[in-house]
Amino acid sequence: MKKTLTVAAALLASVGVAGAAQARDQIRIVGSSTVYPFSTTVAEAFGKAGKFKTPVVESTGTGGGMKLFCAGVGPDFPDITNASRRIEPSEVEGCAKNGVTGITEVVVGYDGIVLVDSIKGPKFALTREQLYKAAAKDVVIGGKLEANPYLKWNDISPALPNEPIVIYGPAPNHGTRDAFVDLVMEPACKAQPEIKALDKDAQKKACASVREDGGWVEVAENYTTIYQKIVSTPSALGVITFSYLDQNADKIQAATVDGQIATYDNIATGKYPVSRPLYFYVKKAHADQIPGVKEYIAEFTSEKAWGPNGYLVGKGLISLPDANRKSEAANAAKLGDLKL
Amino acid sequence: MQIITLAVVLLLLASFGYRMGRGRALAVGGGSGRSLHSLPSYHGYYVALWCGAPALIVLVGWLALEPEIIRQFVMAALPESLRALSPEKMSLVINEVRNVARGDATPSSDAVAVGAQHYQALRQTGFASVAVLCLLMAIGGLGYARSRIRPELRARNDVERVVNVFLIACSTVAIFTTIGIVLSLLFEALRFFHAVSPIDFLFGLKWSPQMAMRSDQVGSSGAFGAVPLFAGTLLISGIAMAVAVPLGLLSAIYMAEYANPRFRAFVKPALEILAGIPTVVYGFFAVITIAPFVRDVGALMGFSVAAESAFSAGLVMGIMIIPFVSSLSDDVITAVPQSLREGAFGLGATKSEAIKQVVLPAALPGIVGGVLLAVSRAIGETMIVVMAAGLSANLTANPFASVTTVTVQIVTLLVGDTEFDSPKTLAAFALGLVLFCVTLGLNIFALSIVNKYREKYD
Numbered sequence: 001m002k003k004t005l006t007v008a009a010a011l012l013a014s015v016g017v018a019g020a021a022q023a024r025d026q027i028r029i030v031g032s033s034t035v036y037p038f039s040t041t042v043a044e045a046f047g048k049a050g051k052f053k054t055p056v057v058e059s060t061g062t063g064g065g066m067k068l069f070c071a072g073v074g075p076d077f078p079d080i081t082n083a084s085r086r087i088e089p090s091e092v093e094g095c096a097k098n099g100v101t102g103i104t105e106v107v108v109g110y111d112g113i114v115l116v117d118s119i120k121g122p123k124f125a126l127t128r129e130q131l132y133k134a135a136a137k138d139v140v141i142g143g144k145l146e147a148n149p150y151l152k153w154n155d156i157s158p159a160l161p162n163e164p165i166v167i168y169g170p171a172p173n174h175g176t177r178d179a180f181v182d183l184v185m186e187p188a189c190k191a192q193p194e195i196k197a198l199d200k201d202a203q204k205k206a207c208a209s210v211r212e213d214g215g216w217v218e219v220a221e222n223y224t225t226i227y228q229k230i231v232s233t234p235s236a237l238g239v240i241t242f243s244y245l246d247q248n249a250d251k252i253q254a255a256t257v258d259g260q261i262a263t264y265d266n267i268a269t270g271k272y273p274v275s276r277p278l279y280f281y282v283k284k285a286h287a288d289q290i291p292g293v294k295e296y297i298a299e300f301t302s303e304k305a306w307g308p309n310g311y312l313v314g315k316g317l318i319s320l321p322d323a324n325r326k327s328e329a330a331n332a333a334k335l336g337d338l339k340l
Numbered sequence: 341m342q343i344i345t346l347a348v349v350l351l352l353l354a355s356f357g358y359r360m361g362r363g364r365a366l367a368v369g370g371g372s373g374r375s376l377h378s379l380p381s382y383h384g385y386y387v388a389l390w391c392g393a394p395a396l397i398v399l400v401g402w403l404a405l406e407p408e409i410i411r412q413f414v415m416a417a418l419p420e421s422l423r424a425l426s427p428e429k430m431s432l433v434i435n436e437v438r439n440v441a442r443g444d445a446t447p448s449s450d451a452v453a454v455g456a457q458h459y460q461a462l463r464q465t466g467f468a469s470v471a472v473l474c475l476l477m478a479i480g481g482l483g484y485a486r487s488r489i490r491p492e493l494r495a496r497n498d499v500e501r502v503v504n505v506f507l508i509a510c511s512t513v514a515i516f517t518t519i520g521i522v523l524s525l526l527f528e529a530l531r532f533f534h535a536v537s538p539i540d541f542l543f544g545l546k547w548s549p550q551m552a553m554r555s556d557q558v559g560s561s562g563a564f565g566a567v568p569l570f571a572g573t574l575l576i577s578g579i580a581m582a583v584a585v586p587l588g589l590l591s592a593i594y595m596a597e598y599a600n601p602r603f604r605a606f607v608k609p610a611l612e613i614l615a616g617i618p619t620v621v622y623g624f625f626a627v628i629t630i631a632p633f634v635r636d637v638g639a640l641m642g643f644s645v646a647a648e649s650a651f652s653a654g655l656v657m658g659i660m661i662i663p664f665v666s667s668l669s670d671d672v673i674t675a676v677p678q679s680l681r682e683g684a685f686g687l688g689a690t691k692s693e694a695i696k697q698v699v700l701p702a703a704l705p706g707i708v709g710g711v712l713l714a715v716s717r718a719i720g721e722t723m724i725v726v727m728a729a730g731l732s733a734n735l736t737a738n739p740f741a742s743v744t745t746v747t748v749q750i751v752t753l754l755v756g757d758t759e760f761d762s763p764k765t766l767a768a769f770a771l772g773l774v775l776f777c778v779t780l781g782l783n784i785f786a787l788s789i790v791n792k793y794r795e796k797y798d
Binding site: 228 | 428429431432433442445548550557559563631648730734752755
């Protein structure tokens with residue numbers, strides 16, 4: 001009799017463990033590891049104001065964040081996703097298939113991608129073409145595409161240091177990888193006549209594939225791993241964001257790209273070639289139902305956060321021009337629809 | 341809060357039942373309870389269990405089922421327009437109703453406000469009725485058990501049977517957890533083997549898993565050959581054992597045979613401290629101190645040492661494993677009977693001859709068992725290699741090159757991405773399964789050797 005009772009208790013307890021989901025009153029944000037430092041700063045300022053709980057921000061990489069964001073509508077799915085590149089049409093379709101139809105896009109500022117190495121290492125002055133030749137899987141040698149033969153930087157150009165080519169770069173789940181391919185590899189690659197002669201698919205494959213023989217090391221975690229690796233290997237280069245360089249300038253130094261140094265002004269005016277806007281995307285269906293989403297957006301788009309003297313600039317964000325800030329803030333406040 | 345109050349009341353009732361049962365048993369058993377079958381305290385526990393257990397079961401059941409039951413009632417009471425929504429939008433509405441009921445949000449429509457009040461009312465009536473039911477069951481159980489107290493009641497048997505069942509439940513939790521872990525590994529690894537054939541995985545020579553995340557993205561080629569990872573793991577573990585076994589074994593021999601008791605009493609705990617250092621601290625030590633040192637020494641001697649060489653990771657891992665080898669060997673060597681040593685001395689052997697030719701062969705099975713356990717520890721070590729070893733797969737026997745191990749790749753694959761059905765993330769489970777099988781096999785083998793050969797010299 002007692003045994004049956006105890007067994008029944010165990011069964012009921014196990015049912016309880018699989019019980020219904022708890023109500024969610026905290027905003028859930030996922031996405032880009034580039035926007036992550038800015039998003040957490042806004043989240044903390046927002047939580048400190050006291051009215052709502054501090055949002056939960058996860059750094060999954062832009063690609064991973066889009067997948068989570070587009071998985072559906074409901075308290076189990078994230079409300080906002082950060083992105084260091086624009087949402088792709090294929091992702092919008094994927095969202096719509098799962099019922100996520102109302103998306104608002106907000107541009108928050110600019111960020112530069114920098115090539116850094118340890119302060120103890122050599123100073124690099126690179127062109128985008130040299131970077132492409134160092135990182136690509138196949139390069140054009142004597143009119144044909146062949147496997148990348150360059151093992152040292154001075155194989156590409158005698159002016160570069162006599163060091164083996166090792167680049168620590170973000171893996172495909174990061175938006176920074178897509179931005180690096182779009183801004184560095186594709187322009188340099190497509191400038192070659194042999195590539196222009198190929199069809200579109202072959203062009204894309206030739207220009208976007210990175211080498212897998214150890215010259216390019218994929219790092220799927222956040223930028224701290226890249227930073228650790230380049231600090232311990234003085235001749236290796238890392239691909240990280242300007243905000244990270246800004247906050248850690250005592251241990252790492254940036255290479256110049258096409259003769260331009262990565263500074264706030266050079267990126268804001270577009271002189272530094274490897275820069276891109278940062279975004280976040282909001283589900284309109286959640287904006288009404290989860291407490292605090294609208295107020296979080298208002299905090300992020302306020303002058304004291306993203307303006308030229310705001311606290312985000314102190315973290316390394318590069319502000320949009322004044323007119324753009326006003327229009328983006330207005331669009332975000334009324335939750336305007338995404339226009340690709 | 342109210343649930344806790346109810347639980348406390350039930351516990352108080354149960355303890356009251358204990359006192360009452362014990363008192364009644366003494367009264368029925370004639371003063372000191374001499375004619376009772378069981379001690380009076382067992383009668384007390386009998387009453388307490390009858391009072392508390394059924395009521396607590398009902399309470400736990402209510403806790404588990406309450407959210408779902410109330411949700412169904414609230415959904416049925418919502419107006420037609422809201423009920424017709426898709427399931428996801430419906431879950432958002434229910435979420436909002438819950439938040440409004442808790443006072444965390446303002447209702448966005450009248451229907452939601454009404455729904456929230458309904459939710460509150462349901463919760464309160466539900467809890468009140470369950471509380472009444474529990475209390476009735478407790479008091480009923482109390483009365484029933486008390487009425488059954490008589491000298492012939494086998495209270496001790498019943499109470500001990502309940503305790504027995506409780507202990508079995510605790511141990512089965514541990515067993516079920518282990519089975520659950522193995523099954524989840526197996527299940528996900530099988531999904532991986534649907535996408536990538538086991539032959540390619542176990543014997544392929546190229547490891548390049550960072551595939552594209554979208555159809556219009558270009559990533560790595562998606563090669564999942566794990567041989568470079570196995571080679572890297574074996575290389576680093578080999579270097580670690582080459583450091584740990586001589587140092588550990590020789591220090592064990594010294595402490596067991598030659599050291600005076602004061603020295604041994606000081607050095608043995610000191611060696612144990614090495615085992616207590618967190619592995620992440622070892623990783624820091626390897627990255628910040630050992631790796632640059634090895635690189636500079638290599639540069640001085642003329643050959644190029646990678647910044648994250650297998651040698652530096654293996655060296656630090658070996659230092660971490662020394663206490664495993666030395667502790668186990670020390671225990672085994674001291675366990676060799678003194679009669680063997682005295683026999684050797686009687687035959688004219690010197691001390692070192694006795695150790696080399698009598699004591700060590702006698703202790704050898706235990707030492708081998710200990711070394712195998714240390715090897716399985718080295719193969720499964722994660723933190724040191726994540727910090728000190730490289731990230732890109734490299735099939736080489738050169739200890740000064742940068743290699744990566746199985747554990748590093750599991751960390752990289754699972755930390756980076758978040759979708760669980762691409763071959764990339766499932767590969768981590770396949771690697772985990774291989775690691776699990778290898779370490780399990782090594783541990784079983786080590787234990788079987790120790791058990792099989794242990795009797796011979798006793």
